[in-house]
Amino acid sequence: MAYAAIKLPSLYNRLSVVKRAFEVTDHTADVGIIAYGANIRQLFSNAALALSSLITEPENIKEKINRHVEIISEDRDSLLVEWLNELIYLFDAEHILFKRFNIENLRGNQLRAICYGENLDPLRHKINMGVKAATYHMLKINRDSDGYEVQIIFDV
Numbered sequence: 170m171a172y173a174a175i176k177l178p179s180l181y182n183r184l185s186v187v188k189r190a191f192e193v194t195d196h197t198a199d200v201g202i203i204a205y206g207a208n209i210r211q212l213f214s215n216a217a218l219a220l221s222s223l224i225t226e227p228e229n230i231k232e233k234i235n236r237h238v239e240i241i242s243e244d245r246d247s248l249l250v251e252w253l254n255e256l257i258y259l260f261d262a263e264h265i266l267f268k269r270f271n272i273e274n275l276r277g278n279q280l281r282a283i284c285y286g287e288n289l290d291p292l293r294h295k296i297n298m299g300v301k302a303a304t305y306h307m308l309k310i311n312r313d314s315d316g317y318e319v320q321i322i323f324d325v
Contacts, residue, residue: 187211189213194248194265200325202219206316208316209245213272217267224297226295230266230268237283238256238280238283239281241280245277248278248311265288267285269285293307301325
């Protein structure tokens with residue numbers, strides 16, 4: 170399986186204790202990512218950063234606006250999928266790109282976060298691909314002594 174490792178902005182390097190935030194993987198007609206986190210909140214944040222990198226280059230996004238996002242779901246796997254799909258919805262419906270994700274609370278099946286970014290500027294933001302949805306295909310959040318890891322497949 171081929172993958173592309175993404176270099177993290179310096180902010181993420183200082184905060185992270187995992188070796189990498191995420192990888193992009195090939196998956197038939199869809200695209201997948203593998204996200205990593207020292208804890209579950211960092212895992213959700215890095216999965217959102219990976220989604221942003223599929224859409225555009227996060228380093229070109231300025232932190233001009235923020236959005237509060239709250240999600241309650243059936244379980245943690247569903248919470249992750251719904252979280253990512255909410256970010257896709259905000260891009261599709263309101264044309265907002267995000268680069269930083271502050272997960273304020275993640276307990277059980279509830280998430281509260283503040284997302285920082287800006288409105289799409291076609292002159293500065295090159296759209297890499299259209300992401301339709303995060304899926305449950307092959308989704309499983311794993312935990313080991315290094316932290317958390319999850320593979321997520323996106324419909325594109």
